[in-house]
Amino acid sequence: MERIANEKVLYERHAGGDIRVCVVYPNMYRLGMANLGFQAVYHIFESERRVAADRAFLPDPDEREAIRAGSAKLVSFERGDPLTDFDIVAFSISFETDYLNVLTFLRMAGIPLRRAEREGRNYPLIIAGGSAVFLNPEPIADFIDMFLIGEGEEMVPEFAAAYEESCGRTPDGRARLEDLARVEGAYVPEYFTPVYDDAGRITQVDYRGALDSRVNRRLIKDLDRFTTASLILTQESVFGDMYLVEASRGCQWGCRFCAAGFMYRPIRYRSPEKLIAEARHGLSERSVIGLVGAEMASVPGVAEVATAVADEGGRLSPSSLKADCISPALATALARNGNRSVTVAPEAGSERMRKVINKNLTEIEILSAAQMLVAGGVENLKLYFMIGLPEEHDEDVIEIAHLTGKILERAREQKKHVGRVTVSLNPFVPKPWTPFQWDPMEDTQSIKHKVALLRAELGRMSGGSIELDAESPREAYFQTLVSRGDRRVGSILERLSAAGIEDPGAIWHELRTIKSEVARGEGDALPDPDFFVTRHYGNNEILPWDFIDHHIHKWFLLSERKKAHYEHQTKPCDVTRCTVCGAC
Numbered sequence: 001m002e003r004i005a006n007e008k009v010l011y012e013r014h015a016g017g018d019i020r021v022c023v024v025y026p027n028m029y030r031l032g033m034a035n036l037g038f039q040a041v042y043h044i045f046e047s048e049r050r051v052a053a054d055r056a057f058l059p060d061p062d063e064r065e066a067i068r069a070g071s072a073k074l075v076s077f078e079r080g081d082p083l084t085d086f087d088i089v090a091f092s093i094s095f096e097t098d099y100l101n102v103l104t105f106l107r108m109a110g111i112p113l114r115r116a117e118r119e120g121r122n123y124p125l126i127i128a129g130g131s132a133v134f135l136n137p138e139p140i141a142d143f144i145d146m147f148l149i150g151e152g153e154e155m156v157p158e159f160a161a162a163y164e165e166s167c168g169r170t171p172d173g174r175a176r177l178e179d180l181a182r183v184e185g186a187y188v189p190e191y192f193t194p195v196y197d198d199a200g201r202i203t204q205v206d207y208r209g210a211l212d213s214r215v216n217r218r219l220i221k222d223l224d225r226f227t228t229a230s231l232i233l234t235q236e237s238v239f240g241d242m243y244l245v246e247a248s249r250g251c252q253w254g255c256r257f258c259a260a261g262f263m264y265r266p267i268r269y270r271s272p273e274k275l276i277a278e279a280r281h282g283l284s285e286r287s288v289i290g291l292v293g294a295e296m297a298s299v300p301g302v303a304e305v306a307t308a309v310a311d312e313g314g315r316l317s318p319s320s321l322k323a324d325c326i327s328p329a330l331a332t333a334l335a336r337n338g339n340r341s342v343t344v345a346p347e348a349g350s351e352r353m354r355k356v357i358n359k360n361l362t363e364i365e366i367l368s369a370a371q372m373l374v375a376g377g378v379e380n381l382k383l384y385f386m387i388g389l390p391e392e393h394d395e396d397v398i399e400i401a402h403l404t405g406k407i408l409e410r411a412r413e414q415k416k417h418v419g420r421v422t423v424s425l426n427p428f429v430p431k432p433w434t435p436f437q438w439d440p441m442e443d444t445q446s447i448k449h450k451v452a453l454l455r456a457e458l459g460r461m462s463g464g465s466i467e468l469d470a471e472s473p474r475e476a477y478f479q480t481l482v483s484r485g486d487r488r489v490g491s492i493l494e495r496l497s498a499a500g501i502e503d504p505g506a507i508w509h510e511l512r513t514i515k516s517e518v519a520r521g522e523g524d525a526l527p528d529p530d531f532f533v534t535r536h537y538g539n540n541e542i543l544p545w546d547f548i549d550h551h552i553h554k555w556f557l558l559s560e561r562k563k564a565h566y567e568h569q570t571k572p573c574d575v576t577r578c579t580v581c582g583a584c
């Protein structure tokens, strides 16, 4: 109740129709309310005249304890209703690591986890969408009745209309599912049965639906037709001091590790006019406008947007900037009105590795961007790097330290007292629909060795003036498991959720236990987690997510991977004339 009282809703609400939908963010409130995708899908459902929408979140840890102990119940956020009272429970899932939370949430809501256990009983229809789902929904395929694959702006209203029509036609859940499967982008996992060989690889997928067995992921053509910006503000959100505006979907650069650069193809931008209008609207609520998207320096008109925001006394906070696209005008506008920290993502330390990943970015460009930002008034630089990338050697890791040292030196030439330089280091996690989808995550011991190497080199060079913030390879291991896993990973998630395991350290421990059990031939037929994490997938293998049609040729992804091995780069997208990957 207190949370509702502290929210400010920025749109007109309507009374709501007969279809009761609870939109669930499978993580805590402060994270869910910072997620534009969740806010957008909730608003789409709420705007439907047929629907009465509510929200729900994974309870905070103390509430979870109370629910597990039986002294509290999981209820919806606004009306306080049990989840079993809804017609539809709709998960909005942006991060695959939240798949485990989906199971925890269902368990706490008193809803049987497995689709088969709900069959013929009066439970809500469980659906799921969101960016994690349209990369690879398989790890939770046994728990969800239907997925909506792709962007929701057009698909969700079509789904709501189909649901209403089907309810008028039949009370039978199975027949209703058949009706809903006709919505373009709908994926009903029950209709698909993977077949495995003795080695555990998928050899075929049997389809017993009535339609095409390829699921067409949905995209909207023109972003300007829809507003994707903060709709409900609360200080409790992790971005509580910001008004968020989505600037683009996708990315023109085609970095070979990056899912956003492939799954949202072709790149689409909001127009500068629309961005300025949304930013001005946001400035009446917050002084900081968070610009959201994969890469913000190449958004057309971004310097004008930053200047317009600065002229009105606010400041623009872009999610990430590609160094060579930062113009002096953008650097100056960003530094006005107190923007003291900017994030730049060289991703790799050596020129060679930046070619492997197709970063299209030279050291000279990185250094001149740092110079420009510091000259413009930015004090703190955060530098994103990855570790454990395909083709990477120890020397490439040491180059991260050398590049960071040069950046610091260049910054000090501009200004004697530079603030903080932070190296944010993330282990490479192979993602579906990228050229590196076939590659494994590097062994955790090897990652630890590389982090230690880098830490020592940074310490030696900078005397402690550069901070290193390294993500745990154990967390990356779990992320890879749910990113690259097939349906059988669902049993692992089920075991973790049954034991109430949520902490990354405890998850890692349990996964090691499962691995030992599998090696001894014990346990309850769980798969070996390493099969999905540290194994090279074969070029001709059927991948768990192959049934989704992202309109990208597989041969294109393979050719990009080959180019990575030869350290050849590919030019950025030119959507006006290129047709090479199949998306345009």
Ligand code: SF4
Pocket (backbone or CB within 6 Å): 265, 266, 267, 572, 573, 574, 575, 576, 578, 579, 580, 581, 582, 583, 584
């Ligand atoms: S067809 Fe060309 S321009 Fe279009 S998304 Fe693919 S690579 Fe980019």
